[in-house]
Amino acid sequence: MRCDFPRLTAILVSVLALSATVAEGMAQGAPPAPPVTVAAPLARKVTLWDEYTGRFEAREQVEIRARVSGFIEQIHFKDGQMVTKGDLLFTIDRRPFALAVEGARADVERAKAQVALAENEVERAEGLTQNRTITARDVDTRKANLSAARATQQAAESVLKNAELNLEWTLVRAPIAGRISDRRVDAGNLITGGSGATLLTNIISVDPISFTFEASEADYLRYSRLTQNGNRPGGRESADPVRVRLADETEWKREGQMEFVDNQLNAKSGTIRGRATFSNKDQFLTPGTFGRMRLFGGEVDALLVPDAVIVSDQTSKIVLVVGEGNKVIPKPVKLGPIVDGLRVVRSGLAAGDKVIINGIANPMVRPGGTVAPQPGEIKPAAK
Numbered sequence: 001m002r003c004d005f006p007r008l009t010a011i012l013v014s015v016l017a018l019s020a021t022v023a024e025g026m027a028q029g030a031p032p033a034p035p036v037t038v039a040a041p042l043a044r045k046v047t048l049w050d051e052y053t054g055r056f057e058a059r060e061q062v063e064i065r066a067r068v069s070g071f072i073e074q075i076h077f078k079d080g081q082m083v084t085k086g087d088l089l090f091t092i093d094r095r096p097f098a099l100a101v102e103g104a105r106a107d108v109e110r111a112k113a114q115v116a117l118a119e120n121e122v123e124r125a126e127g128l129t130q131n132r133t134i135t136a137r138d139v140d141t142r143k144a145n146l147s148a149a150r151a152t153q154q155a156a157e158s159v160l161k162n163a164e165l166n167l168e169w170t171l172v173r174a175p176i177a178g179r180i181s182d183r184r185v186d187a188g189n190l191i192t193g194g195s196g197a198t199l200l201t202n203i204i205s206v207d208p209i210s211f212t213f214e215a216s217e218a219d220y221l222r223y224s225r226l227t228q229n230g231n232r233p234g235g236r237e238s239a240d241p242v243r244v245r246l247a248d249e250t251e252w253k254r255e256g257q258m259e260f261v262d263n264q265l266n267a268k269s270g271t272i273r274g275r276a277t278f279s280n281k282d283q284f285l286t287p288g289t290f291g292r293m294r295l296f297g298g299e300v301d302a303l304l305v306p307d308a309v310i311v312s313d314q315t316s317k318i319v320l321v322v323g324e325g326n327k328v329i330p331k332p333v334k335l336g337p338i339v340d341g342l343r344v345v346r347s348g349l350a351a352g353d354k355v356i357i358n359g360i361a362n363p364m365v366r367p368g369g370t371v372a373p374q375p376g377e378i379k380p381a382a383k
Contacts, residue, residue: 034369036359037376038322041303043351046339048297049243052274054213058204058287059277060176065197066092067169072187079182083174083203090172090200092191097167104160111153118146169193178205179283204287207280211244211256213293214271226298240296242276252294254278254285294337303349304342305378309357310335319345320365322354322373330367341381 070092077089125139174180181202185191191198239259243252256278265272276293278285311318316332323329333348349355357376359365 031364033326033372034359034362034364035372035374036322036356036362036365038354038373039357039376039378040352041305041345041349041355042342042378042380043301043303045299046302046304046344047299048302048339048344049294049337050215050219050297051337052213052215052293052295054211054291054293056278056285056287056289056291057210057212058178058206059208059210060178060205061202061287062175062204063202064089064172064174064200066090066172066191066193066200067197068092068097068166068193069191070096070170070193072185072189072191075183075187077180077183079180081180082178082206083180084177085174087174088171089174089180092170092172094167094170097163097170100163101160101167104156104163107156108153108160111149111156114149115146115153118142118149122146172200174203176203176205178203206283206285206287208277209280209285209287210259211242211276211278211291211293213274213276214266214269215274215295217265217270217272220265220272223297226300242293242295244276244278244291244293246289246291258295302336302339303345303351304339304380305345305349305355306341306357307338307343309355309360310343311360319349319353320356320360320367321349322356322371326370326373328356328365328367328369328371339380342378 072090073093074091075089076091077083077087083089121142122139125134125142128134181204183201184199191200239257242256242258244254244256245252246254256276258274259277260275262273274295276295305319309319310333311320311330317335318330319333321329321331331348331353334346336344336346338344354373355378356365356371356373357378359371365371
């Protein structure tokens with residue numbers, strides 16, 4: 001059987017031509033690269049404000065308990081009213097304590113009389129000693145009696161002071177200024193004072209008011225580094241400005257200042273407790289209210305991008321950039337607050353990166369794909 005080489009050659013040429021035609025058709029039918037707008041991140045020096053969630057707390061709070069036991073005779077406040085330091089709150093039946101004061105005063109007078117008698121005996125004995133009418137031993141005895149009488153007087157005076165103090169404590173007064181809670185006992189009830197005393201009510205101060213929050217260990221280290229580098233003068237001892245807004249507020253209008261950072265981090269949570277103080281003259285801020293606080297984090301050189309270009313996956317935030325060959329490259333980033341309408345990127349981006357700022361919504365713009373970049377510009381929001 002002979003092989004027909006001319007015929008095989010013709011068939012091979014036809015197949016190659018057909019393949020070339022098909023490849024050309026496929027190339028002509030391929031979709032074009034989607035257009036996107038790219039721009040370098042906006043580099044500028046910004047004032048950072050770190051945000052924390054916290055709670056308002058009273059700077060002072062006192063549980064009102066009596067120091068003496070007795071029957072409540074009168075209540076001198078209305079539940080929930082404002083009180084000032086020294087205001088009379090409760091009166092305990094004073095009669096038993098007044099009687100104790102009178103008895104103690106009588107004991108003091110009796111002791112004074114004994115002291116006077118002993119002094120006269122000593123003076124008389126010293127005069128008789130010169131005539132040798134009594135012995136030196138008798139003189140010493142009378143002097144000892146005088147010392148004992150004086151000690152008895154001091155003890156009686158101490159008992160009197162204690163009785164007067166107990167009488168004073170029957171008038172239960174406000175130890176601080178603030179808003180009082182409701183009464184926990186009514187007039188006519190027998191209460192216990194001293195150790196295990198009955199809770200009568202409580203008072204909390206309202207102006208100024210504190211705001212407590214927890215900062216992460218990473219934030220604490222960053223603040224410490226800024227202080228070391230001179231970018232945050234004063235460090236933990238400085239009264240850095242803070243701002244807070246409540247759950248129903250959108251603007252950061254309430255201004256205060258830092259006053260305290262704890263002396264150690266919580267080993268379990270990896271956080272450190274901080275406290276700021278705010279004026280509360282209108283008494284609108286109530287202890288227990290949650291709020292969102294901004295803390296001055298220093299001035300740093302930062303890169304900013306529109307918040308809309310941030311893409312989220314399951315574990316991190318991503319910014320899409322255009323690399324070599326117009327390929328889309330995802331870059332994980334660590335974000336900061338919004339400044340002038342732009343999001344601060346703490347890490348993950350370089351100043352020369354071509355960030356995709358328009359066209360991300362196109363489903364064809366995905367990591368690894370090819371795009372047709374067009375130059376754009378990132379600008380801060382107009383004020």
